[in-house]
Amino acid sequence: MTDTGIRPVTGIISAQRQREGAGFVVRRPFPTGQVSYVDPFLLIDEMGPSDYAPGEAVGAPDHPHRGFETVTYMLEGEFEHEDSAGHKGTLRPGDVQWMTAGGGIIHAEMPSARIRRDGGRVHGFQIWINLPAADKMHVPRYQELAAADIPVGRSADGSAEVRIIAGEALGVSAAIDTRIPITFQDWTLRAGADVRIDLPASEQAMVYVFGGALRVGDGDQVVGDGQLARLGAGDSVRLRHAGSGPARALLLAGKPLNEPVVRYGPFVMNSEAELRQAFEDYHSGRMGEITRQATIG
Numbered sequence: 001m002t003d004t005g006i007r008p009v010t011g012i013i014s015a016q017r018q019r020e021g022a023g024f025v026v027r028r029p030f031p032t033g034q035v036s037y038v039d040p041f042l043l044i045d046e047m048g049p050s051d052y053a054p055g056e057a058v059g060a061p062d063h064p065h066r067g068f069e070t071v072t073y074m075l076e077g078e079f080e081h082e083d084s085a086g087h088k089g090t091l092r093p094g095d096v097q098w099m100t101a102g103g104g105i106i107h108a109e110m111p112s113a114r115i116r117r118d119g120g121r122v123h124g125f126q127i128w129i130n131l132p133a134a135d136k137m138h139v140p141r142y143q144e145l146a147a148a149d150i151p152v153g154r155s156a157d158g159s160a161e162v163r164i165i166a167g168e169a170l171g172v173s174a175a176i177d178t179r180i181p182i183t184f185q186d187w188t189l190r191a192g193a194d195v196r197i198d199l200p201a202s203e204q205a206m207v208y209v210f211g212g213a214l215r216v217g218d219g220d221q222v223v224g225d226g227q228l229a230r231l232g233a234g235d236s237v238r239l240r241h242a243g244s245g246p247a248r249a250l251l252l253a254g255k256p257l258n259e260p261v262v263r264y265g266p267f268v269m270n271s272e273a274e275l276r277q278a279f280e281d282y283h284s285g286r287m288g289e290i291t292r293q294a295t296i297g
């Protein structure tokens with residue numbers, strides 16, 4: 001910790017570009033060959049931005065999850081989702097879906113029918129957050145928040161704005177309820193912005209820049225587009241605008257679980273035996289299936 005309590009940058013990870021699901025492109029700081037997870041966060045995917053021609057857009061058709069939470073945050077475009085518990089809906093720009101997969105769910109996440117047919121831009125995030133052992137087999141739960149219902153904070157001089165999906169900043173608290181303490185905020189910083197965000201010392205923190213550039217902490221190092229800054233000990237985070245044009249960044253933090261992480265694809269458990277059980281339960285249909293109405297004609 002610095003003597004001011006501001007968290008220093010301890011490392012920078014550059015996101016890797018790769019294909020996910022049925023072939024959509026993501027920028028992924030982790031998991032990669034170098035970093036498997038940053039407790040309690042298991043995965044950060046920036047989906048796109050991708051500009052699809054008519055008939056080209058792809059997503060992630062029916063697939064299972066067990067043992068963690070998936071958070072989908074749309075920036076541009078539309079995603080449709082449906083699942084084995086009968087939930088169905090459309091995520092539009094600024095909307096958040098916080099899904100606690102718990103003991104198991106099958107879901108489909110696809111660009112909307114309109115975007116699949118007409119083409120269009122899709123940009124957003126999917127982030128996986130681990131669940132403690134005691135909650136891994138919890139019944140699945142959804143929290144959906146429309147863009148208009150996400151609390152927004154602004155700095156006194158108007159140079160910084162934050163959409164608070166989880167946690168609190170600038171005196172504003174989130175509407176989402178999380179299983180463990182989590183901070184998930186979308187910051188926009190313009191020229192001159194210099195903000196300090198109180199964050200419990202018990203949470204592990206990081207900043208992912210997805211537009212423009214920032215200085216994080218008291219140091220001079222600039223964190224650029226597609227880079228994740230991992231932060232060390234302290235009780236606050238300092239973000240300063242750098243470069244030209246607005247900067248966009250996610251501030252993510254959470255209390256580490258400090259439990260074994262045994263993962264394979266869509267399942268994240270505490271032991272090999274639990275992982276085998278997850279595959280067995282999925283293949284024998286115990287995670288359910290998505291019921292769809294047959295279309296005629």
Ligand code: FE2
Pocket residue numbers: 060063065070107109
């Ligand atoms: Fe999924």
